[in-house]
Amino acid sequence: MDTKRISSKLEQALSAQMNVEDLQSHVYLSYGIWATDKGYNGIGNFLFRHAQEERNHAIKFMEYILNRGGKPKVEALPAPGNDPKNLADCFNLVFKHEVENTEKIYALVDLAFAEKDWATWNFLQWFVKEQIEEESLAMDLIDKLNIAGGDQATDESLFTLDQTLAKMPDEAEMARNATAENP
Template sequence: METNRLSSKIEKILNQQITKEADAAQIYLSYGAWADDQGFAGVANFLFRHSQEERDHMNKVMSYIMERGGRVKISAIEAPSSDPKNLQDCFERIFQHEVDNTNAIYEIVSLAQEEKDWATWNFGQWFVKEQIEEETLVLDLIDKLKIAGGPKATSESLYFFDSQLAQKEDEADLARDASAERP
C-alpha cells in the first residue's frame, strides 16, 4: 500500500529546502567563526545561535516529509563563500541569503497551492512567517550598522553593536552554553 502523501514534485522541492537550510546553517556558522576571529564575540554568538536555528528548520522539513510518508534525501552542501570584509558586508550577505531562502519558501507554497496540497501549503505558512521575521531582523541590524557608520564605523560604535547582540535573547543556545550532552 502506498503511504506517501506527497507528490514527487513536492517531495523533491522539500528535499531541496533541507539542503538550503543546511547551507544556511553553514553560512551562519562560517560567519560566526569569522566574527569571533575579528573579536566580535556578541556577533559570533548571535550567528552561532542562528546556525542552530537553521538546523532546527532543516529538521522541521525532514520531519514533515517523513510524517507525510515521503523519503528524505540528504544532499551535499558547498563550502561558504569567502569571509566578509566587515560587519556591514557580513549582514548584507546574510540578508541576501535570507531573501533567497524566502523565494525558495514561496516556490514551495506556490507549488503546494498549484497541486492543491493543502497540508504542505499550511506547513509552508510557518516558514513564510519565519522568513518575514528573519528578513526584518537582519534589516534592523543593517540599519543599526549604518547608523554606527557602516564599513567606516568607529571601534566604540562597533563595540556597542557587538555588546547589544551579545545580550539579544534567542531560541537557540549560545555557542558557549551548548554541549554534546543535551538534556
Template sequence: MNTKRLSNAMEKALSDQMNKEIHASHVFLSYGIWADDKGYQGIANFLYRHAQEERNHSIKFMEYILNRGGKPKIDAIPAPPADPESLTECFDGVFKHEVDNTTSIYRLVDLSMEEKDWATWNFMQWFVQEQIEEETLAKNLIDKLKIAGGDRATDESLFTLDKTLQETPNDAPLAQEATGEKP
C-alpha cells in the same frame, strides 16, 4: 499499501529546501567564525545562534517529509562563501541569504497550491511567517551597523554594537503582533 502523502515533485522540493536550510546554517556558522576571529564575540554569538536556528529549520523539513511518508534526501552542501571583508559585507550577506531563502519558501507555497496539497500549504505557513522575522532581523543588523557608523564606525561604536547583538534575542518583533498595550 503506499502511505506516501507527497508527490514526487513535492518530496524533492521539500528535500531541496531541507538542504538549503543546512547550507544556511553553514553560511551563518562561517560568518560567526569570521566575526569571532575578528574579536566580535557578541556578533559571533548572534550568528552562531542563527546558524543553530537554520539547522532546526532543516530538521522541521526532514520530520515533515518523514511524517508524510516520504524520504528526505541529503545532498552535498556547498561550501559557504569566502569570508566577508567587513561587517557591512557580512550583514549584507545575511540579508541577501534570507531574501533568497524567502524566494525558495514562496516557491514551495506555490507548488503546494498548484498540487492542492493543503497539508503542505499549511505546514509552509509557519516558514512564511518565519521568513518575515528572519528578513526583519537581518535588516535590523544592517540598520544597527549604519547607526554605528558603518565601515567607518569608531571602535567604541563597534564595541557597543557587538555587546548589543550578544544580548539581542533571536526573534524580531513583528508589526502584525503589535497591540495598543504591546506596540
C-alpha cells in the same frame, strides 16, 4: 499499503529546501567564525545561534517529509563561500541570503498550491512568517551598523553593537551552552 501522502515532486522540492536550510546553517556558522576571529565575540555568538536556528529549520523539513510518508534526501553541501570583507558586507550578505531563501519558500508555497496539497501549504505558512522575521532581523542588523557609523564606525560604537547583539534574544540556545545531549 502505500502510506505516502505527498507527491514525489513536492517530496523532492521539500528535501531540496531541507538541504538549503542546512547550507544556510553552514553559512551562518562560517560568518560566526569570521566575526569571532575578528574579535566580535558577541556578533559571532549571535551568528552561531542563528546557525543553530537554521539547522532547526532543516530538521522541521525533514520531520515533515517523514511524517507525510516520504523520505528526505541529504545532499552534499557546497562550501559557504568567502569570508565577508567587513561587518557591513557580513550583514548585507545575511540579508541577501534571507531574501533568496524567502524566494525559495514562496516557490514551495506556489507548488503546494498548484498541487492542492493543503497540508503542505499549511506547513509552509510557518516558514512564510519566519522569513518575514528573518528579513526584518537582517535589515535590523544593517540599520544598527549604520546607526553605529557604518564603515566609519568608531571602535566604541562597534564594541557597543557587539555587546548588543550578544544579548539579543534568539530562538536557538546559546552556542556555548550546547552539549551532545542538548544541541
